[in-house]
Amino acid sequence: MLPASNQPIMKKTGLFLISTLTLHSMTHAQLPTAPKAAIKPKELTIHGQTRIDNYYYLNQRENPEVISYLKAENEYLEQVLAPVKSLREKLFEEMKGRIKQQDESVPYKEGTYYYYTKYVTGGEYPIYCRKKGSLTGSEEVMFDGNTLAKGHPYYNLGGYEISDNEELAIFAEDTVSRRLYTLRVKNLKTGQIYPEAIPNTEAGSFAWAADNKTLFYIRKDPQTLLGYQVYRHVLGTDPKQDVLVYEEADNQFYLGLYRMKSKKYVAIASDHNGVATEYRLLDAKTPTGQFTVFLPREKGHEYDIVHFANKFYVRTNWKAENFRLMEVTEGKTTDRAAWKEIIPHRPDVMLANMDVFVNHLVLGERKAGLTNIRVINQKTKADEYLDFGEPAYVAGIGYNPDFNTNVLRFGYSSLTTPSSTFDYNMDTKQKTLLKQQEVLGGFDKNNYVSERVYATARDGVKVPISLVYRKGTRKDGSAPLLQYSYGSYGYSTDPGFSSTRLSLLDRGFIYAIAHIRGGQEMGRRWYEDGKMLKKKNTFNDFVDCSEFLVKNKYTSSDKLFAMGGSAGGLLMGAVINQAPQLYRGVVAAVPFVDVVTTMLDETIPLTTGEFEEWGNPKEKKYYDYMLSYSPYDNVEKKAYPNLLVTTGLHDSQVQYWEPAKWVAKLRTMKTNTNPGQETQLLLHTNMEAGHGGASGRFQALKEVALEYAFMLNLVGVQQ
Known part of the structure; x- marks a missing residue:
């Protein structure tokens, strides 16, 4: 000025x-x-x-x-x-x-409480609440983000965890945006925040033991920002006296920490970025005990585990590039000869995640670049895929903390359908819409069209592109188009809804997501072919998708824009070095x-x-x-x-x-x-x-x- x-x-x-x-x-x-x-x-x-x-x-x-x-x-x-x-x-x-300022999430029940998040008019941050017994009970405010953020130009509540007696909550705060969180404990009955404050911890990676006084957390190196140590803390004691229970010696591994759905185990997960996994487990009832290895790490072997009753379900890529599902009894986890196959490997379907219920098994799968939810009745072995009926969408298993239910909570969205939360009765097959993101300002999904097309990359590979635009937008080369991609770490860019994007669509833009290699939309091979010494496939795919969109008159090079962030920003840099003439503008x-x-x-x-x-x-x-x-x-x-x-x-x-x-x-x-x-x-x-x-x-x-x-x-x- x-x-x-x-x-x-x-x-x-x-x-x-x-x-x-x-x-x-x-x-x-x-x-x-x-x-x-x-x-x-x-x-x-x-x-x-x-x-x-x-x-x-x-x-x-x-x-x-x-x-x-x-x-x-x-x-x-x-x-x-x-x-x-x-x-x-x-x-x-x-x-x-377009944002409904006073809004609430769909409550979920865990223990004796219903938990939900709400926003108030003018509030920048969420308020985390609960009600005991029923949704008609009195509201308890656990954390008011607007109050906690006062005096801070930046604020992030990095998750919370409720103790078994439902009276205490671990929570973590970042007021700098450096992802170095300070861990605190709040008494939800009295409102007291306990005096101990533990700096340089990992957001969301903390867990209670069953005694309601012992907790575990990950400490990060403030220079490298890597979480590398797991500590045990007892409420009321000096954090300087906390006990180191595990230290990750290999700085190529990332650490995670959580209480398993069954509540029986506290789990430490060591992950080597798509190369190897290792879990350590501790019985939550014996917090001073020793963590034991589920299965020792092995280069090339990745696995996830869910505990249920006396066994573990294991999602594994052992002899299965796209992963398969196996189960193993407690006490036999280190002996892979004792693992039993439940869902075999399929070359055209990637097993992405899973959830377990007393009578049902639910799988999240990827096929042909789209997400699917598969429900298997454990008694009858009958299975089915939920039908979503749109050409480009994203669906995912929601948070389901209770084993003893026949109701699955899942989320759904598409390029034209706002984020939606459903309950699905896995016995009666009845699907109930609980909440759909309310978009103010006269939004009507029927005013927009989505498409799914395929561009042929220079090496002959077919690359999916998801598109959305307002009805009446001409496809004669005259429309501006924004092409977005990420294309790294196996992260899939799914075609979900964005209310902010409407500001472009309503001004004549077409929006395109190029599902390029480096992501995992088309299975694990899609990721492997876009990393390390094959990384240039990622950049080539993006440019080839751009040329396809111009050739097929979705846009022209003087109206084509590209956008990507973080590793997608690397993509932007590589693309404008390779083919700068293709783009009118780029956001990196x-x-x-x-x-x-x-x-x-x-x-x-x-x-x-x-x-x-x-x-x-x-x-x-x-x-x-x-x-x-x-x-x-x-x-x-x-x-x-x-x-x-x-x-x-x-x-x-x-x-x-x-x-x-x-x-x-x-x-x-x-x-x-x-x-x-x-x-x-x-x-x-x-x-x-x-x-x-x-x-x-x-x-x-x-x-x-x-x-x-x-x-x-x-x-x-x-x-």
Whole structure:
């Protein structure tokens, strides 16, 4: 902002030089002068090869000059997007207006209480409540997120866990967005929060023992952000006296901790990012006992377990790439000869998850890129698949804490159907809609159309694409289109509903999800063919889907936009290096773009756990391959599309300096900078948030409004 006097002022640091007078006096036809980061070459040498990183120093988070540079980029963004300031505000109010401000979730029963979450008018954060005995009972507020968040620019309640006597709750809080949670205990009867506060813990990874006074939690390394130790804590004692019960020696494994559905066991899960799994179990009635290994870890073997009665159900990829279901009696778990197959491996169906009931077995499966729910009667062995009747949708098993029921809670959504919660009677086959997300503002699902099409990738593989658009949208190449993908870690991008997306669809956009390799939509092989030394399939698939959409006149290259975040931001960087001419604009959210440098630095949070996704660049074959696609290393002197890059100063997953460095390098390299040919290159840093962006249900919409206004402006829509 200019000072009130409007006198020319020169702001100068070691990083940038920018004249506020120039910005003030520019015409609307001119772009303001962008900040330029200083060039400070640093040599990075490995495998006999030296790379020069001119912006390595931007990783100095506490350096005032770095902060000034990030703020200058934010100011520049505001100046460039000044013509659509009112559009951003309109979009925010429009998206906010679709949200039912006073709302409640569908209650679920656990123990003697019904639990639910509600929002109040104007409230940014959820309120967690319960009622004893019946839904007509008196309401008990366990946690009011709006009260807890007061005084904090960011707030996140990282889950809670109720003790067996239903009187105490473990909960965890993050007020920085660094994903380092402080664990507390609240007495739900008296409202007292106990004095002990345990810092640097993992959200949601805590469990009560059966004695209502002992709890277990995971401690994280504050530098690497890896959870690596499990401690036992007794209420009323000094946390400094907590007992270490397990330490993970391999820093490529992630730890999880929870109480199993049967309540009999506390479980520690060690997971090696799609490579190996190992569980340790402790009888919850003997909290000072020893955790025992369910089955020792073995490279290539992944498994999940559910305990029921005197046995375990095991979802395993042992001799089954797409997983199969087995069962084993307690006490025999380490002997795989004692495992009995229940559901065999199927090459065209992936067993994704499961739930167990006294008379039924419920499976979550993936086939042909879609999710299915399969219900098996344990007595009659009869089975059925729930029918959803739409071409692109997502359905999933909900939270079902009770074994002794014939009612399954599940969720459903599609590109045109808002999020819905159902109860399904597994005996009578009756499906009951309990709640569907209410979308205000006159939404009618019949005004929108979804499609499922397939693009042929350059190696002949068929890649599914899910599309949605408003009825009447012409498919003659004239419509703008936003293509979204993630494509890493086996994470499937399912075609669910978004009320915010309506702001694009109602302005003529088509929205497309490209289900590219690296996800797991088409089974485990789909993931394996999009990682490590096959990672380029992910990028090629995305580009080939874009070309398909243009060829089939869903859009044209001058109206095609691309979006991805985190590892999907890496995708965006690789795509614009490969085929920049295809896209009018790209939104790269918290993008992982400096692949080689990050993966060589094991002090950077979460790096070691990523080796099985990208490879370890300390091995030359992986170094060479990663270097060949790393977006930051492959920026060239050429024309790039319009680009909006977002990040968070406290990001725990992708450090802010990766996108900052990438933007700085692109500024010096992109060639389309002549008058009349300029493209926007914008960086927005949320100075108070991390990987997930702003906290609060409304504040987060401002970031979506920014992204949408950026794209709409480029196709001439300013309303």
